[in-house]
Amino acid sequence: MNYSQYVVHSPQNLNEALGILKEKASEIRLISGGTDVMVLIKDNIIKEKELLNLSFLNELRYIHEEGNTIKIGALITYKELEKSKVVNLNAPILVDASKTIGAAQIQNLGTLAGNLGNASPAGDSIPPLYVLNASVKLQSADSERVVPVSEFFLGPRKTKRAPNELITEIAIEKTKPGLYYFFKKLGLREANAISLVSVACIADLDQYKKVNSIKLALGAVAPTVMFAVKSEKLATDKQLDLNLVDEIARSVSEEISPITDIRGSAEYRRRAAYGLVYEGLYEVLMGTAKRVSGSFEGVY
Ligand SMILES: Cc1cc2nc3c(=O)[nH]c(=O)nc-3n(C[C@H](O)[C@H](O)[C@H](O)COP(=O)(O)OP(=O)(O)OC[C@H]3O[C@@H](n4cnc5c(N)ncnc54)[C@H](O)[C@@H]3O)c2cc1C
Known part of the structure; x- marks a missing residue:
């Protein structure tokens, strides 16, 4: 395996990223924390030869409260979820699951969007996202849609994401105190x-x-x-x-x-x-x- 064989695109904002994705679609592999993708590269099992590095899209690093909903930007890591007051108060099950994902190194880099994008039936953030009535925002250069997480997966490694779409946000419902x-x-x-x-x-x-x-x-x-x-x-x-x-x-x-x-x-x-x-x-x-x-x- 030779990392230099990959062409890496590193857009500095979402519009730029969506533009590249519109042009390249299924020829390019998205990479956020890289904790799954780097293993695939090491094992030589990804077909794409270009990578769309999302890690500079700082506009996707946020946790916002909106009424009964918490909106989590696609680049939020497990460690950031673990430290978030709003998530600890209102969706502690997601914090508990995040703490079990790999070790500290993985939690510092790995993202919810990556766990969803990887679409493993064993992805540990996914059962909590189901019980939190989560939904996934998918954005392309021309459109935007929201899919309930329980309808997002089509099978192992298969999702409803179209090749020109990015997961940009995950929304979860707050859990009522006492539950x-x-x-x-x-x-x-x-x-x-x-x-x-x-x-x-x-x-x-x-x-x-x-x-x-x-x-x-x-x-x-x-x-x-x-x-x-x-x-x-x-x-x-x-x-x-x-x-x-x-x-x-x-x-x-x-x-x-x-x-x-x-x-x-x-x-x-x-x-x-x-x-x-x-x-x-x-x-x-x-x-x-x-x-x-x-x-x-x-x-x-
Ligand atoms: C040592 C080790 C231990 C691990 N332990 C666990 C564990 O205990 N539990 C667990 O569930 N997982 C585990 N993982 C897997 C991995 O860490 C998680 O799946 C993590 O959430 C992936 O996030 P990432 O940001 O690193 O994704 P990446 O590796 O960047 O991407 C993963 C997939 O999602 C796609 N993707 C990335 N970002 C987006 C986006 N914004 N929109 C659409 N698709 C996107 C990528 O193209 C790729 O197919 C482990 C991995 C390693 C190497």
Whole structure:
């Protein structure tokens, strides 16, 4: 592999970037933090010979609050999410997931847009984005559209992004204070591991632990991240107790459609999904799960 064989375009603003993309479209590979792309280059598995380096587009580095929505510019990194007061207060599940993505080096460079663009069913920011009702803004030189994240993926490595479009923004819904949430992932080792299974959950329970509503999204168990729709329905309006925790976890393990690959068998993934959902809901039942608190002690 020889890096010098690539022609790198480094536009200084969004208009310039969209202009280059309009002209080159599928001949050019977008690169933000480069934590996926550089691995592909090293392994010689990208076909494009030109790179569109987005890292100078400072207009895509922002986190804005707009009513019930948080708008996140495409170049925001995991570390910036972890330090953001507005994200910690209103979408802490995304902070928890960001902290599990690679190690510090990856979190300093990797972006949400890159995780979406990479379109791996094991992308760890994606289940939280599902339960946060996220949407993805796609911009080209001539148009702009917004796609719900749950409709963005067409399969492994396939998305609705057209070759002349960039992801420029991700919008998420704020989570109401008091709601329970958890993000859990299982890999082949404790840290710096690709998920074998991941689960994101946001649940609204009343003071007697009756489930008013619940969202459960799972990663690495189907061609795309998926909502466990049947299991969510099963849980809704029921009193959470040990039997229901077991029933929901079993239902999730039956609802997913995992494959067997080098990291684990389909059966192992079903059991792991059962275990992660059981553990998370057990913590909700016992009152030890995290709740959106509306307070933040970290560094802004
Ligand atoms: C050691 C290591 C550990 C890792 N650990 C994890 C982990 O635990 N969990 C996890 O989910 N991932 C992990 N990753 C993968 C990677 O870090 C993430 O997917 C990250 O979010 C990619 O972001 P990036 O900005 O670096 O993307 P890049 O590498 O720049 O791009 C990734 C893909 O997205 C496309 N893209 C980039 N920007 C845009 C844009 N604005 N619009 C449209 N498409 C775009 C690129 O063309 C490319 O196809 C790991 C990677 C490494 C090397």
